[in-house]
Amino acid sequence: MSEDGREQSHLTNRQGHPVYDNQNQRTVGERGPATLENYQFLEKISHFDRERIPERVVHARGFLAHGFFEAYGTIGDEPPSRYTRAKLFQEKGKRTPLVVRFSTVIGGRDSPETARDPRGFAVKLKTEDGNWDLVGNNLPVFFIRDAVKFPDVIHSLKPDPVTFRQDPNRIFDFMSMTPESMHMLTWLFSPRGIPQDYRHMDGFGVNTYKMVNAEGEAVLVKYHWKTKQGIKSLTQAQASEIQATELGHASKDLFEAIERGDYPEWELCVQIMEDGEHPELDFDPLDDTKTWPEDVFPLRPVGRMVLDRNVDNFYAETEQVAFGTGVLVDGLDFSDDKMLVGRTFSYSDTQRHRVGPNYLQLPINAPVTTPRTNQRDGQMAYHVDDTGENPHVNYEPSSLGGLAEAPRAGRDHEPEISGPLTRRTLSRTNDYAQAGERYRTMPDDEREDLVFNFVDFLGQCEEHVQERMVGHFKQCDAELGRRVAAGLGLEGSTNGSVAQRGVPARAQ
Ligand code: HEM
The missing domain is CATH 4.10.91.20 (Cytochrome C Oxidase; Chain J)
Incomplete structure (x- = not known):
């Protein structure tokens, strides 16, 4: 008592x-x-x-919420079965439980959520056919197009190994040697680089995936989560003001919105492209530094996601949740995108180290279906997966009644692949066109913000780094190059003043 x-x-x-x-x-x-x-x-x-388990090597600071996906029963105006046999999309109103973990990328577990940084947007859908993870970001493109460069881009963005401070000179040194990053930089240094919070941002799968129908025919797909709250961003000045008193404002905002019943919502849309190389395009459909023009490849709505429940425990759920790009269900497939293949190895590899070999037994990661495997034991094995009729048989095939292979749900997608085994970049690099187009189609205040932020960061860099970056910007768009150069005092021009800041949060 x-x-x-x-x-x-x-x-x-x-x-x-x-x-x-x-x-x-x-x-x-x-x-x-x-x-x-x-x-x-x-x-x-x-x-x-x-x-404490080791924090994620990237995306360490994050926040998780539970909710559901509700299918529209159509993909745009068409029946989903035309493109995919994945069961979660087929029936109007069908609900699939899910969790989403939003995150920042570079900072540690307790770092400020106001950073200029991509935001992670990782969704785990617990379907009747097992888990489907869609591990995305709030920006539609990425810095690099080959997974072998990932540790380098992250090292450049993480704190300096000697001073342990994030250093614009290191970041732009790397980026200036990596022209494919230009498009991503025009997003990251625009207002979109600091979302107001997690509710007011879109999500993108970024990499190209496939959908596969019952006949085994595939199309290329890009995924978009469109926020129904509207997009809102912070200026650098606003972010700094928040950061002075609050490190976790975005987690707080999401938690409190859900607590008061103001459930945030996103619409899932897909862009679809016929499978193939598409030589008529000026970019490769497998290049994650490119967006697909929406007037040619329209956004087709497929369903909505609602977040309506907070976690019971941060460590059991937010920390131990493990997403991966390899986690697909029948009817969804990989494309040949070499970033995606690299990512698919990396996620489960790090999770075996970060959480342990039996991370999939944890309730937050376990599917709603019953896993029946012959994978056994190891550290922290919590139970033995369902063995079927005969617990003595932990191998397959067997005539003694062990687990048997599942029947196929449709024809396999069997793309023809041939070519020399080689180390080469995609031939259609076209690193500047979409970056320049993005600059030209931004409203004036966002262009101003972009130039200001570039000048602010590049102002802390050595002159040769500044010059290389300005050289790239000029190739994206002559005016962008000129304005950044002027802001840096590289060409003595006063065109494109970057002096005044502090404009309010804007919808874009
Ligand atoms: C080759 C490129 C990439 C590699 C090797 C890679 C690797 C990783 C690794 C190792 C983690 C930590 C996972 C964990 O500890 O659970 C992670 C987290 C994450 N990555 Fe990537 N990543 C890559 C590119 C991307 C891209 C392009 C996106 C966005 C589309 C992305 C989105 C995320 C997200 C959202 C998380 C956090 C997941 C969570 O909330 O637990 N990554 N990545």
Whole structure:
């Protein structure tokens, strides 16, 4: 009984022993020393010593919410079955439970959510055919187009290994040697680079995937989550003001919106392209530094996502959740995008290290279907996967009644692939066209913001880095190059002043 008369459960240790005294170690006399047979204390403190799992190497700061996906039963105006046999899309009103983890990329687990940084937008849909993870960002393109460059781009963006400070000179040194990053930079240094919070931003799958129908025919697909709250961004000045008093404003905003029943919503749309190389386009459809023009490849709505429940526990859910691009369901497939292949190895690899080999047994990661595998044991194995009829058989094939292969849900998609085994970049690099087009189609205030931010960051860089970046910008758009050069004092021009800031949060 508590002092105010409430019934209280009794404390135990992890072995189930009652804890009679949680205030004092066992010591020789009241002044000590303590003895080593202090099991209750040793267990408590040694568990505490291990309370943190390694943080994610990227996207360490994040926040998770639960919700559902509701299918429209159509893809645009057409039946979903024309493109995909994935069951979650077929029927109007069909709901699939899901979790979403929003994140920043570069900072550590307790870093400010006001950073100029892409925002992660990772969705895990628990379908009747197992999990489907769509691991995306709030920006539609990426810095690089080959997975082998990922550790380098991240090292350049992470703190300097000596000073441990993020350093614009290192960032733009790398970017200026990586022209395919120009398009991404025009997003990241625009207002979109600091979303107001997690509710007011879109999500993008970024990489190109496939949908496969019952005949085994595939189309190329890009995924978009369109926020129904509207897009809102912060200026650098507004972000700094928030950061002065609050490091987790975006998590707080999401948590509080869900608590008050103001459930955020996104519409899932797909862009579809016939499978193939598309030589008529000035970009490769497998190049994740490019967007697909929406007037040619329209956004086709397929359903909506609603987030309506907060986590019960941050560590059990937000920290231990594990998303990966390899996690697809029948009717969805990979494209040949070499970034996507690299990502697919990386996610589960890091999760076996970060969470442990049995991370898929944790409730937040487990599918709603019953896993039936012959994968066994290892650290923290919580249970044995369902073995079917005969628990003695943990191999396949077997005549003794073990698990058998599942029937196919449709014809396999079997694309013809041939070519020399080589190390080459995509031939249609076209690194500047979409970056320049984006600059030219931005409203004036956003262009101003972009130039200001480039000048602000590049102003902290060595002159040769500035010059290389300005050289790239000029090839994107002559005016962009001229304005950044002027802001940096490289050409003595006053065109494109970047002086005044502090405009309010804008919808774009
Ligand atoms: C080759 C390129 C990439 C590699 C090797 C890579 C690798 C990783 C790794 C190792 C993690 C940590 C996962 C964990 O600890 O659970 C991660 C997290 C993440 N990545 Fe990537 N990534 C790549 C590109 C991208 C791209 C292009 C996007 C966006 C479309 C993206 C979105 C995310 C998100 C959202 C998370 C956080 C997932 C979560 O909330 O737990 N990554 N990535």
